[in-house]
Amino acid sequence: MAQVTLRKVVKKYDEVLAVRGIDLDISDKEFIVLVGPSGCGKSTTLRMIAGLEEISGGDIAIGGHVVNDVPPKDRDIAMVFQNYALYPHMNVYENMSFGLKLKKTPKDVIDQRVKQAAQILDITELLDRKPKQLSGGQRQRVAMGRAIVRDPKVFLFDEPLSNLDAKLRVQMRTEIKKVHQKVRTTTVYVTHDQVEAMTLADRVVVMNGGLIEQVGSPNDLYHSPATKFVAGFIGSPAMNFIACQLEQAAGALRVRLNDTLSFPVPTERTARYSGHVGKANLMLGLRPEHIAETRPHVEPNQHDFDMVIDVVEPMGMETLVYFTVNGREVCGRVNPNAGATAAQSMKLRADLSNMHLIDDSTGKVL
Amino acid sequence: MADVAARNPADLSTQPRSGLHKLMQRKSTIAFLMALPLILLITILVAYPAGYAVYLATLNKGMTRFVGFGNFEFLFGRDTFWLVVYQSCLFAITAVIFKAIIGFVVAHFVHNIPSKGQRKWRGMLLVPWVIPPAMSTLAWLWLFDPSYSALNWLLGFFGIEGIPWTGEAGWARFSVILVNVWIGSPFFMIMYLAALKSVPEQLYEAASIDGATWWQRIWYVTLPMMRNIIAITALFSLIVTFANFDIVRVLTAGGPLNSTHIFGTWAFRVGIEGGDIPLGAAVSLFMVPILAVAATFILRDITKRGSEV
Numbered sequence: 001m002a003q004v005t006l007r008k009v010v011k012k013y014d015e016v017l018a019v020r021g022i023d024l025d026i027s028d029k030e031f032i033v034l035v036g037p038s039g040c041g042k043s044t045t046l047r048m049i050a051g052l053e054e055i056s057g058g059d060i061a062i063g064g065h066v067v068n069d070v071p072p073k074d075r076d077i078a079m080v081f082q083n084y085a086l087y088p089h090m091n092v093y094e095n096m097s098f099g100l101k102l103k104k105t106p107k108d109v110i111d112q113r114v115k116q117a118a119q120i121l122d123i124t125e126l127l128d129r130k131p132k133q134l135s136g137g138q139r140q141r142v143a144m145g146r147a148i149v150r151d152p153k154v155f156l157f158d159e160p161l162s163n164l165d166a167k168l169r170v171q172m173r174t175e176i177k178k179v180h181q182k183v184r185t186t187t188v189y190v191t192h193d194q195v196e197a198m199t200l201a202d203r204v205v206v207m208n209g210g211l212i213e214q215v216g217s218p219n220d221l222y223h224s225p226a227t228k229f230v231a232g233f234i235g236s237p238a239m240n241f242i243a244c245q246l247e248q249a250a251g252a253l254r255v256r257l258n259d260t261l262s263f264p265v266p267t268e269r270t271a272r273y274s275g276h277v278g279k280a281n282l283m284l285g286l287r288p289e290h291i292a293e294t295r296p297h298v299e300p301n302q303h304d305f306d307m308v309i310d311v312v313e314p315m316g317m318e319t320l321v322y323f324t325v326n327g328r329e330v331c332g333r334v335n336p337n338a339g340a341t342a343a344q345s346m347k348l349r350a351d352l353s354n355m356h357l358i359d360d361s362t363g364k365v366l
Numbered sequence: 367m368a369d370v371a372a373r374n375p376a377d378l379s380t381q382p383r384s385g386l387h388k389l390m391q392r393k394s395t396i397a398f399l400m401a402l403p404l405i406l407l408i409t410i411l412v413a414y415p416a417g418y419a420v421y422l423a424t425l426n427k428g429m430t431r432f433v434g435f436g437n438f439e440f441l442f443g444r445d446t447f448w449l450v451v452y453q454s455c456l457f458a459i460t461a462v463i464f465k466a467i468i469g470f471v472v473a474h475f476v477h478n479i480p481s482k483g484q485r486k487w488r489g490m491l492l493v494p495w496v497i498p499p500a501m502s503t504l505a506w507l508w509l510f511d512p513s514y515s516a517l518n519w520l521l522g523f524f525g526i527e528g529i530p531w532t533g534e535a536g537w538a539r540f541s542v543i544l545v546n547v548w549i550g551s552p553f554f555m556i557m558y559l560a561a562l563k564s565v566p567e568q569l570y571e572a573a574s575i576d577g578a579t580w581w582q583r584i585w586y587v588t589l590p591m592m593r594n595i596i597a598i599t600a601l602f603s604l605i606v607t608f609a610n611f612d613i614v615r616v617l618t619a620g621g622p623l624n625s626t627h628i629f630g631t632w633a634f635r636v637g638i639e640g641g642d643i644p645l646g647a648a649v650s651l652f653m654v655p656i657l658a659v660a661a662t663f664i665l666r667d668i669t670k671r672g673s674e675v
Contacts (some may be wrong), residue, residue: 050571050575051574051575052571052574054573071572071574072571072575073574073575073576073577073578073579074573074577076573078575079571079575080571081568081571081572083566083568085566085568085569085571085572087569087572087573087586087587087590088591089590089591089593097574097576098573098576098586099576102576103577104576104580117614146572146576150576362493
C-alpha cells in the first residue's frame with residue numbers, strides 16, 4: 001500500500017513562500033497530476049515528496065510513515081526528470097539496473113527485472129547503447145524503465161514530456177498511461193500542460209500561487225470549476241470571461257452583457273443565482289464550444305445573436321471565430337462549413353446551459 | 367568583372383596565373399597560411415632548441431668531438447644517474463597523487479560553499495599557485511630551518527624533537543614534495559572545481575533517488591563524469607612536476623648528498639655548474655621517453671572515452 005499524504009506542507013525559500021500549506025491525499029495506485037502555471041509550486045511539491053527539497057513546515061507521509069527527515073534513497077520512490085538525467089557514461093542496461101545494483105540485488109533478479117521492464121517499454125534492442133546514441137523519445141523510455149525496474153512505492157514524474165516535440169509528446173503520453181495501467185504504481189505527475197493533465201490523471205490537482213485551487217477528476221474540473229483560475233486554465237482555447245450584470249425581470253433572471261446583448265439564465269439555475277442580482281464585478285464564463293453557429297433546431301437554453309467576426313482561424317475539424325464584446329475578445333467554435341468570414345456579421349448561438357457565473361472580486365464560481 | 371573576363375576564350379593564356387589564384391583560394395592553403403605564425407614560433411622556440419639539445423648530447427665535454435651515444439653510455443654506468451631517475455619518478459608521482467587528492471577534496475569543499483562566498487575562497491586558495499615558486503620556496507626554506515624556524519619551534523613547544531627538514535635524505539625528499547604539493551594543489555582544485563560545476567545537478571538527484579550514498583555518488587557519478595579532466599590535469603601536472611627545477615634548487619639544491627636531485631636540477635648541476643654541457647643535455651633528454659610513454663597512455667584513454675559523454 002502506498003498512499004501519499006500531504007498535511008499543511010509549506011516551503012519557504014528565504015522569505016518567499018513557494019508552497020503555502022497544502023493538504024492532499026493520494027490513494028494507492030492512483031494517478032495524480034499536479035498542474036499549474038510556472039512558479040505555482042507544483043515542482044517544489046513533487047521535489048518535497050521526493051526528498052530533494054526540505055520541508056519548511058507540515059508533514060509528508062508515504063505508505064503511512066512520515067518521511068519529513070528521511071533521505072530520498074530511503075523513501076522507496078522513483079523519479080523521471082524533465083531532462084531524463086540518465087548517467088551518460090553508463091549504457092541503458094546499466095542505467096536501468098543502477099538502483100538495484102546499489103541495493104545489492106542478486107544479478108539474476110536484476111537481469112530479469114531489467115529485461116521485463118525493457119519489454120514493457122519496447123527498448124530491448126537498445127540495452128547496450130549509451131544515452132548519447134538514443135533519440136529523445138528513447139531516452140524518455142529509458143528514464144521510465146529506470147523507474148519501473150525498481151518497483152518503488154511511488155513514481156514521480158517532473159514534466160517528463162516537455163523536452164519532446166509535439167507529435168512524440170502525444171505518443172509518449174499514451175505510453176505513460178499504458179505503463180501505469182500495467183504496473184499500477186501510485187504516481188504523482190507534474191506538468192504545466194493542461195491537456196496532459198486531463199488525459200493522464202485519475203484526479204487533477206490545479207495549483208496556483210503555492211496553493212491548491214481545486215482537486216477533482218478531469219471532467220469535474222472541466223464542467224464544474226470551483227474558481228475563475230481553474231475555469232480559465234483547464235480547456236483550450238480558454239473559457240471566455242465577459243463582464244455582465246444579473247437582472248431580474250418577471251420572475252426570470254437575465255445576464256446582461258451590454259445594452260444590446262442579454263441572455264435568459266436557465267430556469268434550473270434561477271435559485272442558485274438569485275442572491276446575486278445587481279451585484280457588481282460579475283462575469284459570465286462560457287467555453288468556446290458553447291458558442292457555435294446557428295442551426296435550425298433550437299434546444300432549450302440556446303440563444304441566437306448576431307456578431308461581426310474579427311478573426312477566423314480554420315483548424316480543420318472546426319473553425320475558431322473571434323469577436324469583441326465589451327472590449328474583450330471572445331472565442332467561439334463553429335462548423336468549418338458555417339461560412340465564417342472576417343469583418344462580416346454572423347449569426348451565432350450561445351448555449352447557456354453550460355454557463356458559469358463568476359464573482360470577479362473573489363475569483364469564485366457561483 | 368573577373369568572371370566576365372575569364373569567360374573570354376582569348377584570355378586562356380592567363381590559366382597558369384589563375385591556377386596559382388586557385389591554390390590561394392583553397393581552404394587548406396588559407397589554413398596553412400593562418401597557422402604559419404604558430405608553426406614558425408614552434409620551430410624557433412621548440413623544434414630548434416630540442417634539435418640543438420640532441421646535437422649537444424652527442425658531443426664530448428669540450429664540445430669539440432662527436433661521441434655518438436657516449437654520454438648516454440657514461441650515464442648508464444653511474445649510480446647517481448639511477449638515483450636521479452628513481453627520485454624524479456618518486457617526486458613526480460607522489461606529488462601528483464597528493465595534489466590530485468587534495469585538489470579533489472578542496473574542490474568539493476569550495477563547490478559546496480554558497481556561491482556568494484565562493485569567489486573569496488577560490489581567490490585565497492589560489493594564492494600558493496600565483497606566487498612565483500622561487501619566492502614561496504624561499505619562505506618554506508626559512509620555515510624548514512633546523513634551529514630558528516617556526517616549524518621546529520612549534521614541535522619544540524609540544525615537546526617533540528626538531529626535525530632535520532632538509533638535512534636528512536628522507537625528510538628532504540618529504541620537504542620538496544610537500545612544497546610542490548602546496549604550490550600545485552590549487553591548480554588541481556580550480557580544474558576539478560570547473561569539472562564539478564559541469565556535472566548536471568540532476569544526475570546527483572537521480573543517483574540519490576536511486577539509493578546512492580554520498581560516497582557512491584562520488585564513485586558512480588562524479589568520478590566518471592570528471593574522468594577526462596582528471597586525466598588531462600594529471601598528465602599536465604606530471605610533465606610539469608617531472609621537469610621541476612626551482613623548488614628543489616632553492617630548497618635543497620639537490621642535497622643532502624644528491625638525495626633530492628631530479629632531472630632538471632641534476633642536469634643543471636652537471637651541465638652548468640660542472641661545466642659539461644653535453645652531459646647535462648643528455649640527462650635532460652632522458653625526460654622525453656619517460657613522459658612520452660605516460661602521455662601516450664593517458665591521451666589514448668581520453669580519446670577512447672571522449673566519444674562517450
